[in-house]
Structure formats: structure tokens, C-alpha cells
Amino acid sequence: MIDLYTWGTPNGRKVSVMLEECGLPYRVHPVNIGKDEQFKPEFLAINPNNRIPAIVDPDGPDGRPLTLFESGAILVYLSAKAGGRFLPATDRGKYVALQWLMFQMGGVGPMFGQAHHFMRAKKDEIPYGTERYGKEAKRLYGVLDKRLGEAPYLADEYSIADIATYPWVARHEWHRVDLAQFPAVKRWYDAIARRPAVVRGMAVPFLN
Numbered sequence: 001m002i003d004l005y006t007w008g009t010p011n012g013r014k015v016s017v018m019l020e021e022c023g024l025p026y027r028v029h030p031v032n033i034g035k036d037e038q039f040k041p042e043f044l045a046i047n048p049n050n051r052i053p054a055i056v057d058p059d060g061p062d063g064r065p066l067t068l069f070e071s072g073a074i075l076v077y078l079s080a081k082a083g084g085r086f087l088p089a090t091d092r093g094k095y096v097a098l099q100w101l102m103f104q105m106g107g108v109g110p111m112f113g114q115a116h117h118f119m120r121a122k123k124d125e126i127p128y129g130t131e132r133y134g135k136e137a138k139r140l141y142g143v144l145d146k147r148l149g150e151a152p153y154l155a156d157e158y159s160i161a162d163i164a165t166y167p168w169v170a171r172h173e174w175h176r177v178d179l180a181q182f183p184a185v186k187r188w189y190d191a192i193a194r195r196p197a198v199v200r201g202m203a204v205p206f207l208n
């Protein structure tokens with residue numbers, strides 16, 4: 001049973017979607033980042049970077065527990081644990097999937113996150129931040145739209161690159177993007193939204 005430390009954010013939901021897609025059993029430990037629970041010593045012992053998500057797999061690669069943070073690394077690990085699922089079987093396909101995963105980790109996540117900060121979290125909107133990150137978010141949508149106009153998924157087949165990107169695109173209203181302007185992204189988004197594992201994973205953490 002994998003322990004998942006998470007909250008209801010795009011980075012957290014990448015991992016719950018992946019666990020659901022792979023059918024790997026997991027236990028959710030909500031870390032309320034709105035209440036600064038990510039700074040508690042017991043969580044810092046798991047992720048010294050005080051961010052969700054993190055996992056602890058008691059049955060790691062060498063039979064010993066493995067603690068992991070950084071959602072991209074967790075997705076690669078879970079893919080291997082599930083026998084290579086959601087990464088293409090060919091070397092060429094695998095590198096293309098990793099390329100789009102890194103594009104998400106280095107571009108989509110940080111830039112959309114900054115857009116959310118300036119567009120939503122601040123009481124007084126700062127036009128410089130809103131414009132800078134809003135423009136960058138739209139540029140990244142343009143890159144995604146071009147790719148998804150040529151291929152059904154980011155790496156030709158549904159992969160961890162899509163699993164990483166989808167929860168961020170699910171927040172398109174937060175970064176003020178109209179998906180109607182990016183028809184290939186919309187087609188991809190609607191297809192992924194219909195996957196039962198995605199629906200389940202996007203509802204984590206289940207809070208009463």
C-alpha cells in the first residue's frame with residue numbers, strides 16, 4: 001500500500017490519477033497547504049522541500065521503503081512499478097514522453113502556477129505579473145495545441161506526459177484561458193476527462 005501525501009491541487013492530482021490508472025493500492029494523507037501543514041516536521045521528514053505531492057512506498061525497488069517527492073519523478077517511478085505502464089515501449093516513444101513530461105514540469109506547472117498567484121491569490125492585482133504569466137500561459141497553450149493538432153496525445157499514446165499536464169489544463173479558467181481558442185487541446189482535454197481513472201484521481205483528496 002503506497003502512502004500518498006497530497007492536497008487538491010494539479011501537482012497532487014497528477015499522482016492520484018496515475019495511481020488510479022495503474023490500479024495501485026494507496027492510502028491518502030491530506031496535507032492542507034492552506035493551513036501550512038506542509039511545514040510540519042513530520043511532513044518535512046518526507047519532503048524537505050515542503051511541497052505536495054510525496055509518496056512513501058513501503059515496498060521499494062530493493063524491498064526497502066522508498067520516499068519520493070517531485071511529481072515528475074513519482075510518475076516515472078509509478079510507471080516502472082506498474083511494469084512500464086503509461087510510457088511508450090520503444091526508446092524513441094519513451095524519450096518523447098519524457099520530453100513532454102519535462103515540458104510540463106519546467107513550463108506548464110511553474111508558469112500556470114505563477115499566473116494563478118497573480119490572477120487569484122493576490123488581493124490587489126499586479127498588472128505586470130498578470131500580463132507576464134498570462135502571456136506565457138497562452139504561449140504554452142499554443143505549443144500544446146500545435147503538438148496535439150499533429151498527435152492524439154503528447155507522446156502519440158496516452159502517457160505520464162498527459163497525466164502530468166491534464167490537471168493543470170483543468171484549471172484553465174484560473175489562468176483565464178478559453179479552450180475554444182485551442183481546439184486541439186480541447187479535443188485532448190475532453191477525451192482524458194472521460195477516463196474513469198481520471199475522474200476518480202481528480203477527486204482526491206476525498207474530504208468530508
Ligand SMILES: N[C@@H](CCC(=O)N[C@@H](CS)C(=O)NCC(=O)O)C(=O)O
Nearest residue numbers: 009010011033051052053070071072
Ligand atoms: N515541482 C513540484 C512542485 C510541487 C508544488 O509546488 N506543490 C504545491 C501545490 S501544487 C505546494 O505544495 N505548495 C505549498 C507551498 O507553496 O508551500 C512537483 O511537481 O512536485
